[in-house]
Amino acid sequence: MDILLRSEFQGIPLVHRGKVRDIYDLGKHLLIVATDRISAFDVVLPNGIPHKGRVLNQISAHWFETLKEIVTHHMVTIHLEGFPGLPRSIASSLSGRAMVVQKAKPLPVECIVRGYLSGSAWNEYQEKESICGISLPPGLKESAKLDTPLFTPSTKAEGGIHDENIDFPSMVEKVGKKLAEEVREVSTRLYQQAAALAEKRGILIADTKFEFGLDEGNRLMLIDEALTPDSSRFWSQEGYGPGGPQKSFDKQFVRDYLLSLRWDKKPPAPALPEEVIRKTSEKYVEAYERLTGKALER
Ligand SMILES: Nc1ncnc2c1ncn2[C@@H]1O[C@H](COP(=O)(O)OP(=O)(O)O)[C@@H](O)[C@H]1O
Ligand SMILES: [Mg+2]
Numbered sequence: 578m579d580i581l582l583r584s585e586f587q588g589i590p591l592v593h594r595g596k597v598r599d600i601y602d603l604g605k606h607l608l609i610v611a612t613d614r615i616s617a618f619d620v621v622l623p624n625g626i627p628h629k630g631r632v633l634n635q636i637s638a639h640w641f642e643t644l645k646e647i648v649t650h651h652m653v654t655i656h657l658e659g660f661p662g663l664p665r666s667i668a669s670s671l672s673g674r675a676m677v678v679q680k681a682k683p684l685p686v687e688c689i690v691r692g693y694l695s696g697s698a699w700n701e702y703q704e705k706e707s708i709c710g711i712s713l714p715p716g717l718k719e720s721a722k723l724d725t726p727l728f729t730p731s732t733k734a735e736g737g738i739h740d741e742n743i744d745f746p747s748m749v750e751k752v753g754k755k756l757a758e759e760v761r762e763v764s765t766r767l768y769q770q771a772a773a774l775a776e777k778r779g780i781l782i783a784d785t786k787f788e789f790g791l792d793e794g795n796r797l798m799l800i801d802e803a804l805t806p807d808s809s810r811f812w813s814q815e816g817y818g819p820g821g822p823q824k825s826f827d828k829q830f831v832r833d834y835l836l837s838l839r840w841d842k843k844p845p846a847p848a849l850p851e852e853v854i855r856k857t858s859e860k861y862v863e864a865y866e867r868l869t870g871k872a873l874e875r
Contacts (some may be wrong), residue, residue: 580613580625581674586667596621597633597807603662603677606653609634609802610675615857617831618842624849630674631873632861633805638676639869640771640803647770648763650799651678651790673874681790681800685751687731687740688760690768691784694721695810695822697742698729698784710744718819720783720812726768728761733788759797760789771804778867780826781817785809806864827864830856 584599589608593600596616601608611634613625634655641650654660655676657668663677691698691708698708699719706713709729730748731740749757764787772782786808788801802808811826825832834853840846849857865873 580627581610581630582612582614582625584610584612584671586664588664589667597630598802603660605680606662606677607680608657608663608675608677610671612674615828615831617828617835617846620842620844620846622831622846622849624854626854626861627858628873628875629858629861631875632865633802633807634674634676635874636805636865636868637802641799643774644767644770644799644803647766648797648799649792650803651681651801653677653679678800679792679798681792681798683733683788683790683800684756684760685733686743686748686760687733688764688787688789689729689731689784690726690764690787691729692723692726692768692772693781693783693810693812694719694723694819695783698727701742709742710746719821720817720823721819726765726772728765730761756797763789763797763799767799767804775804775811775868776814778870779814780864780867781812781814781823783810783812783823806861811864827857827860830860 586601589601589603591599592602597612597614599610599612601610611630613627613629615622615626615629638652638655641652657663657671657675657677658665660668660677694702694717701708702713702717706715708727711727729742731742734740745757767787768785775782782804785804787799787803790798790800792798806827812823813826817823830853831849834849835847838847862873
């Protein structure tokens, strides 16, 4: 089984190694490599998850294509063979797990859309009955479906520092009114369309995070990853019930295992048993196959 934990190439410069993805500079383009790394409680685990990188890359590709009428995206191709400036040996070693994208100037905000009350939004709601300055009715339960999806931006914190939720006026200060409004509108439409499609396949997208950038002509472009299990909360529709936290569609086996240990959630993380790795891998593949209706290209 080919599991990629860390990519290492001569001849193309690495610009960023994220928790899961390794990003290389190809001049006008970037090469985004989805490894099989997995993180839980914000810590990268020592094991890889078979197929995870391909699943993530191809779920993003699926959504960029499906949602392209709503907004321009940065994807150029996931078929790397013969891409100018990309050595053939690198291209063939990455089949299915990497994407060439157009380089953009990223906006300094994370664009989160929530259809359900969970995570930091649930915490904020319990404290203030509002999220990012948006008031909500009293008495909502944890994981409740919201009447309309909420746009709840956050700062994009560098290296290790946690993102902070901000209200819309603070976002306006960062990017200007016109762009802030456009991004809010586009993010909400992307989420609504994707969530409706996913729901038909039995997956609830509780919330998701988009990133946008500006291209050379200062036009808005959807960048980064799109509606993957790493950038979103996926729940199984079957078994959904407000009034408490929901099981993660993809990471629940990992979380359950880690919570069964006495680990302080600080690195280094403990190794995962084979059984947990296998079941988690199956969930990622299932997410891909349900969302796209296609068998995973391996
Ligand atoms: N088309 C693009 N142009 C420029 N930067 C991009 C583009 N797509 C994604 N990025 C940036 O690449 C980085 C990806 O990092 P990521 O893998 O998410 O690591 P981390 O775990 O540190 O968040 C983000 O900072 C994102 O803004
Ligand atoms: Mg990121």
